[in-house]
Amino acid sequence: MEYLTGRERELLLHLLQHQELKPVAEIAEEMNVSSRTIHRDLDKLGGWLAGEQVELERRTGSGVRLKGAEEDLEEIRLRLQRPAVIEYTPDERRTLLICLVLESDGPVKLTALGAELKVTIATISQDLDKLKDWLELFSLTLVRRRGYGVEVQGSEAAKRRAMSSLIAENVEEKELLSSIRHHIYERNVQTEQGRVAERLLGMVGENHWSTVEQVLSNMQDQLPQNFADSAYIGLIVHLTLAIERISVGESIDINADYMENLRETKEFAIAEAIIQKLERVLKLSIPEAEIGYITMHLRGAKLRTPVENQLEVDHLPVAIKAKALIQEMEKRTGESLRKNRSLYEGLVAHLEPALYRLSENMRIHNPLMESIKENYADLFAKLRQAADIVFTESYLPDAEVGFLVLHFGTAMEREEAVAPLHALVVCSSGIGSSKLLESRLRKEVPVLGDLENVSLLDLEEMNMAGYDLIISTIPLEPQSLPHLVVHPFLNEDDTRAVLQAADSVYRQQSRAAVAVKQKEAYETSSLNLYEIQFCVDLSVQMYHGFYMREVAGGKNAEQAVHWIMNEIKKENIVQHAGSIAEEIWEKQAKGFAIPETNVALFHTRSSQVNEPSLTLWQLETPRELTAMDGRSTMVDRILVMLAPEQGRKEVFELMSTISEEMLMNPDRLHVLRSGTEDDIQKHIDDVFREWLKRKIN
Secondary structure, eight states, X not given: OOOOOHHHHHHHHHHHHXXXXXXXXXXXXXXTSOHHHHHHHHHHHXXXXXXXXXXXXXXXXXXXXXXXXXXXXXXXHHHHHSOOOOOOOHXXXXXXXXXXXXXXXXXXXXXXXXXXXXXXXXXXXXXXHHHHHHHHXXXXXXXXXXXXXXXXXXXXXXXXXXXXXXXXXXXXXXXXXXXXXXXXXXXXXXXXXXXXXXXXXXXXXXXXXXXXXXHHHHTGGGSOTTBOHHHHHHHHHHHHHHHHHHXXXXXXXXXXXXXXXXXXXXXXXXXXXXXXXXXHHHTOOOOXXXXXXXXXXXXXXXXXXXXXXXXXXXXXXXXXXXXXXHHHHXXXXXXXXXXXXXXXXXXXXXXHHHHHHHHTTOOOOOTTHHHHHHHSHHHHHHHHHHHHHHOOSSOOOHHHHHHHHHHHHHHHHOOOOOOSEEEEEEOTTOHHHHHHHHHHHHHHOTTEEEEEEEOHHHHTTOOOTTOOEEEESSOOOOOSSOEEEOOTTOOHHHXXXXXXXXXXXXXXXXXXXXXXXXXXXHHHHSOOHHHHHHHHHHHHHHHHHOOXXXXXXXXXXXXXXXXXXXXXXXXXXXXXXXXXXHHHHHHHTTOOBOTTSSEEEEEEEETTBXXXXXXXXXXXXXXXXXXXXXXXXXXXXXXXXXXXXXXXXXXXXXXXXXXXXXXHSHHHHHHHHHOOHHHHHHHHHHHHHHXXXXXXX
16 A cells, blocks of 8 residues: 555545535645645545545535545544654655754764664665755755765854755744744644654754744844844744854854944844843853844845835935836836836835845745746746846846746736725735735725735734734734635635625624725825925925035045035035045945946935935046946046935935936936036926825825
8 A cells, every 4th residue: 555645644634524525725725735735645645545445536616525434434544543654755854864964063874864764875875965966055065975974064154054044945934933932823743744844943942942032022123123024033043043053062253354344234233232132141152253144134134014214325226226127027018117116115125135135145035936936937937037137247046036026916916996994914925925915905805995014923912903804824813803814826715715704894894984984094194284385395495405516626536525515514404524424435435326327426314414405516527436336437427415314204205206216217317417407407396396296196
């Protein structure tokens, strides 16, 4: 009789417990696997049951069930309850093999590995051959010698990256959350899949998981507010692995110059606070190098929502890439995408950490990759081509392209809808997947109106007043509101379930209650007269404050910046010209000249700035400066943008709009490169008018 794997045994037990016809999609959801996997396992069960008195009945459109006499069904049930020898699939076995050799602090005999995994030495040897290339992705070497055994050699940092990747690729986020917060749901360790997950998570002591999570939970106000759940979980994995490795005497190194660069980032202070807190709680001395690696993790983290109140110019190189990618996708899809602000902001928010991950050779796991390629094959192929054209400096991995597919899929499917029901959307995989789910919901379930994306970890603290329904991609504890679990891609069964739930909620609400809710939503979403007046006054102030002047001082570009700041100080725009000039010049080293133009952008947000300012300066002699693409270019015009450190969000919105329109619109950039003050001011006037129209309407 053919052997059944743990998952196949679990499926058979499931069918024995539910003898009515049951849809495959429903079984897949309950077992936390894909429908395709269930169909594959059913094929295997059909063969296994061929010699039994029990029949596997499969009806298209209705579901699947077992048919047979009760005594025959009971015989199968009893056989399944007998102890079985654990047998792993080849992929599961290789995952555990990597785990065993990575954890070892020296060579391991092949006989020991064979005994542990219950296979022959020849099988272990073949598996190691296949694992060699995977380890090389992390700059790790697999050393094998007769009589010596097998050992993974490489830096501690590389080993940790490999361990983190193993966990990310083989343990679902909700499984990780289960280990971190036991009350979310119980994980199933009765299957091989569950045991593999348990073994991987066992690389770290269970008490460390909870300690790290508690420390981070207490520091929530210091962490980025828009962390995706996946980024938060990734940070916990990173820290917990680090503590475990330090506890067994492993140490990590980091380049001293690179460490100094990290110190200047805002994330370094957060990382330092985390380490200090962990040292006190664990009574453990943690090397300073760990702060650097946590800083890198924070800088490369995926976000749940775009960052608010950031100047466009704060991430202009990324913004240029986002615009270029949108233009390439317009050519390939025929869709009008350039004016889609949500798409643009989502791309910038994703690409900022994504490009940092690429520069630091940090891998990212995309748990939706298989579904993305299956559901969006054409869009993925087009984005792959567009990415290869836009990102010429470095190759964008398929996992990153997959996340970009979610952003473009959202933009191309979104349809506006106005409806009475307000729903919370819980999606743990980041901006792209949450926006995709939102757009599918808007399109397929028109009775839904306001959709708010929240993280699973934030949901526990939320006040549910004002919401009608929770739609989640992961199982939740019982909630005060009706809630249901759907796939990120919202299949037909999901759509029907959401429609039924929404209809049920809608019927329970009186028409009067709906009218009140709509009235409140309108009142809170509309700009009042004072806000309109502020936007108009801000536009007028910046319009009249713009001028173009020649630079009459400074032997080189750095001295020219100091001269410009002194001139601006005369108008009481800045308090201390020298400190602003130094801050701007330090930023300039990263490259703020617009590639292939004669224009550079010098900008900053500072407590030394009294009010927002926009000016253009003409150099007597062109100067060589670093452009945003890392190359050198000759510059003779400098656009200076200054903003206060703190201020109303409309200030940052308008400054971002200026930088986007003047530097990324070809027609306006042409005027900026060679036009007169009057020409440029006319274009600025047009930009301000369009911005005010969008704000008021």
